Amino acid sequence: MRGDGTVRRLLGRAFALLTLLILGAGLAEMVTVLIQQRVVHQLSTHVQPLQIANAHLRGVLADAQRSLRGYLLSGDGQLLDGYHVARSEYALAVVDVQDLATAQERAVVTEQVTNAGQWWELAERQRQAPPRSQAAAEYVAEGKPLFQAFAAANQDLDQSLAARAAALQNRSSRLGWLTVTTVGALTVIATAMAVATARGADRWITAPLGRLVEVLDRQRAGDHAARADPGDGPLEIRAVADAVNVRADEVDRARAADQVVARQRSEVRELGYRIRGHLVVEDAIREAVHGLAGTLGADHVLIRMVSTGVPPAVSLHDEHLAGGPLEDLAACDITWLRSGDVWATDDPAPAGDVRPTEQERRAWRAVGDGPVLTVAVSGGEECIGALTLMRDGGPAWTPVETRLAEVVAADLGRGVHHARLYEHEQHLVVRLQELDTAKTDFMSTVSHELRTPLTSISGYLELMLDAEAGELSDPQRRMLEVISRNTRRLRELIEDMLILSKIESGAFRISKRDAELAGLIDTALTAIEPVAAKASVGLHTEVTGPLSLRADPEQIDRVLINLLSNAVKFTPAEGTVTVRAHPDGDELVLMVADTGIGIPTAEQEALFARFFRASNAIHQAIPGTGLGLAIVRTIIDNHGGTITVDSTERVGTTVTVRLPIG
Amino acid sequence: MTVVLVADDDADIRDLVSFKLEQAGLEVIPVEDGQAALEQARARQPTLAVLDVSMPGLSGIDVCRMLRADPATAGMLIIMLTARVQEQDVEGGFSAGADDYVTKPFSPRELVSRIQALLSRTRA
Numbered sequence: 093m094r095g096d097g098t099v100r101r102l103l104g105r106a107f108a109l110l111t112l113l114i115l116g117a118g119l120a121e122m123v124t125v126l127i128q129q130r131v132v133h134q135l136s137t138h139v140q141p142l143q144i145a146n147a148h149l150r151g152v153l154a155d156a157q158r159s160l161r162g163y164l165l166s167g168d169g170q171l172l173d174g175y176h177v178a179r180s181e182y183a184l185a186v187v188d189v190q191d192l193a194t195a196q197e198r199a200v201v202t203e204q205v206t207n208a209g210q211w212w213e214l215a216e217r218q219r220q221a222p223p224r225s226q227a228a229a230e231y232v233a234e235g236k237p238l239f240q241a242f243a244a245a246n247q248d249l250d251q252s253l254a255a256r257a258a259a260l261q262n263r264s265s266r267l268g269w270l271t272v273t274t275v276g277a278l279t280v281i282a283t284a285m286a287v288a289t290a291r292g293a294d295r296w297i298t299a300p301l302g303r304l305v306e307v308l309d310r311q312r313a314g315d316h317a318a319r320a321d322p323g324d325g326p327l328e329i330r331a332v333a334d335a336v337n338v339r340a341d342e343v344d345r346a347r348a349a350d351q352v353v354a355r356q357r358s359e360v361r362e363l364g365y366r367i368r369g370h371l372v373v374e375d376a377i378r379e380a381v382h383g384l385a386g387t388l389g390a391d392h393v394l395i396r397m398v399s400t401g402v403p404p405a406v407s408l409h410d411e412h413l414a415g416g417p418l419e420d421l422a423a424c425d426i427t428w429l430r431s432g433d434v435w436a437t438d439d440p441a442p443a444g445d446v447r448p449t450e451q452e453r454r455a456w457r458a459v460g461d462g463p464v465l466t467v468a469v470s471g472g473e474e475c476i477g478a479l480t481l482m483r484d485g486g487p488a489w490t491p492v493e494t495r496l497a498e499v500v501a502a503d504l505g506r507g508v509h510h511a512r513l514y515e516h517e518q519h520l521v522v523r524l525q526e527l528d529t530a531k532t533d534f535m536s537t538v539s540h541e542l543r544t545p546l547t548s549i550s551g552y553l554e555l556m557l558d559a560e561a562g563e564l565s566d567p568q569r570r571m572l573e574v575i576s577r578n579t580r581r582l583r584e585l586i587e588d589m590l591i592l593s594k595i596e597s598g599a600f601r602i603s604k605r606d607a608e609l610a611g612l613i614d615t616a617l618t619a620i621e622p623v624a625a626k627a628s629v630g631l632h633t634e635v636t637g638p639l640s641l642r643a644d645p646e647q648i649d650r651v652l653i654n655l656l657s658n659a660v661k662f663t664p665a666e667g668t669v670t671v672r673a674h675p676d677g678d679e680l681v682l683m684v685a686d687t688g689i690g691i692p693t694a695e696q697e698a699l700f701a702r703f704f705r706a707s708n709a710i711h712q713a714i715p716g717t718g719l720g721l722a723i724v725r726t727i728i729d730n731h732g733g734t735i736t737v738d739s740t741e742r743v744g745t746t747v748t749v750r751l752p753i754g
Numbered sequence: 755m756t757v758v759l760v761a762d763d764d765a766d767i768r769d770l771v772s773f774k775l776e777q778a779g780l781e782v783i784p785v786e787d788g789q790a791a792l793e794q795a796r797a798r799q800p801t802l803a804v805l806d807v808s809m810p811g812l813s814g815i816d817v818c819r820m821l822r823a824d825p826a827t828a829g830m831l832i833i834m835l836t837a838r839v840q841e842q843d844v845e846g847g848f849s850a851g852a853d854d855y856v857t858k859p860f861s862p863r864e865l866v867s868r869i870q871a872l873l874s875r876t877r878a
Contacts, residue, residue: 540808543837547859548766554862555770560777583859 098327099297106289110282117278124271131264135257138192143253145188150246152181153208157239160215161232167223175219179212197249204245211238300325304333311340316347353492359387360496364503371514376507380479381407384500388493390481392459394418395469395504396426397477421455426478428452431470434498436489437463456482465489467501471509479504535593542586550579581715588719591650592702595726604731607648609639609680609751613671616652620660628665629686634672641680641753647727648751654720655684655747661714662745663688675753679733682749690741699737700725708741724749756873757781757798761791761814762806762835767858771804774862778870788812792820795827801876802831802869805852815850822851831872835860 156178163171186205193201218231303324310318319340320333363383370376381393394407407418428449429435435446448456448466456464462483469477479501481489489497553576555561557569564572617631624631659669667687674681691699691706698704703718728735732752739745758780762768765786772782783798785791788809795803795817803821805814812820814834821827834855848855853872856865 540837543858544764544767547837548764548770550859551767551770551774551862555774558863560773 097296099329102292102296102326103289106285106292110285110289113278113282113285117275117282120271120274120278124267127267128264131260135260138194139253139257139260142189142192142197143250143257145185145192146246146249146253149182149185149189149204149208150243150250152178152185153211153239153242153246156182156215157211157235160218160235164218164221164223164228164232172219175215182208182212197252200245200249200252204242204249207238207242207245211235211242214238296326297329300329300333304329304336307333308336311343316340316344356387356492356496359383360499363387363500367500367503367507368510370507371511373508373511373515376504376511380500380504380507384479384481384497388481388496389483391462391484392418392480392482394421394480394482395477396422396424396480397469397508398426398475417459420458421452421480424449424452424455426468426475429466429468429475429478431468431473431475433468433475434466434494436465436494438488460484462486463488465494465497467494467497469501469508470505476505476508532593535590539586539590542582546579546583546586550576550583553579577715581717584715585717585719588717588723592719592723592726595647595723595730603644604642605645607641607643607645609641609648609673609682610635612645612648612652613673613682616649616656617671619653620656623657624660624669627660627663629660629663630666630668632668632670634670636673637675639673639675639680641751643731643751644727647730651724651727651749652682654724655749658716658720659684659686659688659745659747661716662686662709667744676750678753679750680753682751683746685744685746687744690743690745691737691739692741693739696737696739700735755779755781756802757783757800758869759783759785759791759795759798759800759803759805761785761788761803761809761817763787763809764806767806767835770862771865774866775869778866780869788814788817791817795821795830796824799827800830802833802873804833804835804865804869807834807836818850818852831876833865833868833872 156175159171159174159178162168163175186208189201190205214231214235218228218235221227221231304320307318307320320336322330322333322337324330324333360383363380366383367376367379370379377395377397381395384390385393392407407416407422428447433446435448459482462485465481467479468475469479479497481497553572556564557572557576613633613635617633621631656669656671663669663686669687670683670685672681672683672685689706689708689712692708695704695706699706700721702722704721705716705718709716725735728749728751734750736748737745738748758775760768760771760775760782761784762771763786768784768786772784775782783794783800785794788805788811791803791805791809792812794800803817805817807814814836818832818834821830821832832852834852835858836855837858854868856868
């Protein structure tokens with residue numbers, strides 16, 4: 093692993109090398125092209141033209157020699173013309189050769205031209221010699237070496253030129269091969285370099301990056317302990333890995349802090365439940381004190397309550413008070429706090445103008461110079477206490493802790509409020525129970541105490557009316573009968589009151605058992621029959637179907653008796669009372685209909701109220717206690733049934749009772 | 755002559771019952787509390803006793819129970835007078851051994867007819 097490398101250096105080196113190789117290849121190619129161009133140029137513009145010119149020169153001179161020799165040997169003038177043509181061409185050919193010759197060839201060319209000039213000199217003399225003569229033959233013989241000397245020089249030049257052309261071509265060819273080889277080698281090296289760079293980049297850059305990405309993925313997937321290797325890869329990736337780790341550490345710290353806050357929140361919530369669960373004010377306060385010390389890490393917790401009935405101050409441990417460090421603070425009054433107030437030392441965002449008293453500040457300083465937090469405990473709109481948290485040192489109260497303390501204070505306020513309500517309610521319940529008992533006792537006593545004098549009154553009345561104490565005059569008898577009637581009425585009133593009181597107080601528990609309504613109706617009709625007969629009221633029944641139900645037969649009997657006696661009582665002579673009963677779904681319907689005086693519409697609502705008596709009944713002096721229907725209504729309610737009244741004045745009244753079968 | 759013990763702490767009722775019973779031809783021993791009722795019952799051995807349930811000291815039910823427990827008085831006829839309509843009073847009276855009971859306020863006529871019914875039933 094190349095630990096000290098950076099991506100920039102690594103890639104820089106690799107690309108610089110590649111660039112150099114490519115440049116080298118290009119340069120080699122270019123040099124080769126230039127050199128080959130020069131070779132071609134030399135061949136095409138100098139060597140080859142010179143070869144051609146040289147060959148032409150030799151050809152011209154050869155033509156001249158051949159023509160002259162032919163003329164001399166044959167005398168053919170036509171051949172001499174050929175000689176002249178060649179001679180005129182020769183001058184041009186010599187110029188061509190000389191023009192093309194470079195310093196290198198000049199010596200050979202000069203030699204050649206000199207040799208040629210010697211031959212031409214002899215040739216001019218030959219030409220003038222008679223053809224086919226001895227002289228001519230001698231000239232030919234003499235001219236031959238001269239021509240051969242020229243031809244040799246010419247051939248020398250030609251060979252030299254051919255050698256040069258071959259050398260040039262050879263060089264060009266060699267250079268071509270060299271270039272191909274060089275460029276090929278460079279290409280191979282460059283390719284290898286590129287592959288190596290790619291592999292290196294993959295190994296040094298991509299792989300560490302991949303591992304980094306993997307770490308990030310793991311962190312994202314919830315593996316908070318995952319960390320990047322800070323020594324992995326080049327400098328830049330190591331820097332990124334470091335940054336990733338730093339960030340992960342920060343996230344960890346933030347998460348840890350969040351967890352602390354979440355734990356505190358949950359503890360505070362639990363504490364709130366516990367505080368509000370207490371039914372005794374003092375227990376709620378003690379719960380708050382101990383819970384706060386643990387949850388928020390307070391060294392001193394003091395709760396001061398302004399209300400009476402609870403200890404004025406409760407602290408974390410009793411040694412804090414009465415001679416302890418919080419003694420002075422516990423004695424400070426808290427009127428400087430209003431409902432909802434919060435005061436903390438170094439509060440970054442103080443709410444409102446909460447100003448602790450000088451006395452209070454002195455008391456804090458006496459405890460220590462740690463941070464102080466005081467929250468008002470509110471009961472409804474008023475401040476009923478103060479919750480003070482102190483640390484002997486250490487960090488100031490954070491906004492979160494302040495908020496949590498407020499939550500606890502609110503719970504405490506509610507808890508105290510609830511506990512007070514509960515205590516109050518307990519008092520009320522006890523009082524109500526006492527009242528209820530007193531009422532029952534009273535009713536029982538009244539009933540008993542009233543019965544005894546009533547016994548004397550009605551007993552002696554009976555004796556007098558029976559003339560046991562002597563005969564009575566008619567006015568005396570009428571008067572005694574009035575007394576007797578009212579005595580009876582008084583007795584009924586006492587009975588009904590007692591019954592109603594008992595039913596309402598629950599002394600008459602409903603004892604439900606299987607009952608048969610039809611039988612109860614028969615019994616009640618039998619009981620009421622004498623009264624009805626006396627009042628000349630006809631009794632009718634329309635009872636259908638099975639009428640079994642779960643009910644208290646004695647109470648249902650009372651309902652029937654009360655309804656029937658009412659119906660008979662309020663029905664004038666020759667009227668009728670009809671009892672109807674039938675099942676209807678899971679209910680039994682019982683109707684008692686009369687053709688009586690009815691109840692005025694305006695008074696029907698009050699019908700079931702105690703001591704209610706219809707105005708028309710009072711006017712007609714029909715006796716009654718006004719408790720009968722109240723008793724009926726209570727019994728029906730106790731059975732889960734309903735009762736309704738449908739009445740028209742001077743036409744009649746129908747009372748409908750619906751009782752559940754079950 | 756048939757002797758009847760009448761025990762009631764209320765003098766008016768005691769007089770009322772006594773008067774009505776004497777009118778019916780019975781000999782009456784009126785007493786005003788349970789203790790006296792017990793003593794007179796043992797001393798005079800009446801045929802029948804009319805006992806008020808609620809009397810100071812020994813109640814009518816106590817007296818009834820004691821009379822029934824004593825072989826000398828166990829066969830005596832006993833009618834209870836009760837001012838209470840509570841079932842437990844009535845049941846208490848019967849469980850103590852009363853032969854009948856009459857609820858206050860009662861009709862003197864009805865009381866006499868109940869007493870005569872009881873007497874005739876035992877004689878028969």
